[in-house]
Amino acid sequence: MHRIDIDYERFSAECALCISRSSYWSLATAAGDHVTVRTVNTVNVGMKIYFSTDTRLTKFAQISANPKVALCRENVQIEGLARDLGHPLTPKNKYFCDLFRRQHPTFFDLYAAVPTQTVVEINPTLITVWHHDEDGAYRKCLLLIAGKAYREDYLSPPA
DSSP states (O other), rough: EEEEEEHHHHHHHHHHHHHHHHEEEEEEEEEEEEEEEEEEEEEEEEEEEEEEEEETTTHHHHHHHHOOEHHHHHHEEEEEEEEEETTTGGGGHHHHHHHHHHHHHHHHHHHHTTEEEEEEEEEEEEEEEEEEEEEEEEEEETTTTTTTTEEEEEEOOOO
């Protein structure tokens, strides 16, 4: 596969816009040889992605054991590191509550005050976006820790 560097800042802005356009992502977590996936309701601040969960659930146990997680939606894949920020209603999580209440009012009303709820923050490390168009099939990758971006061709367009 042929790889070329692309503009990091430009692709980073595209990725941030993509993240902000959806508030429902499939979240994969794993601990040991047990892998699970489920849909989570998310909010974001820039590239950081947040959701609320119950500390009694499998996803929280898996994140506690292994903070490496993955999110996907349509043609976008995100790998990142998750961390527990504590109960949604604590003062330090006010920004989360404001965003979550606005984007997911029903879920906020149902779960925010539950004593075992917690906010999880995901810091993306790799974002991959697949494209299939007149240029062929290719993916664009954003490596956030390295501050690099590239395009990698998968299939050339038909001649």
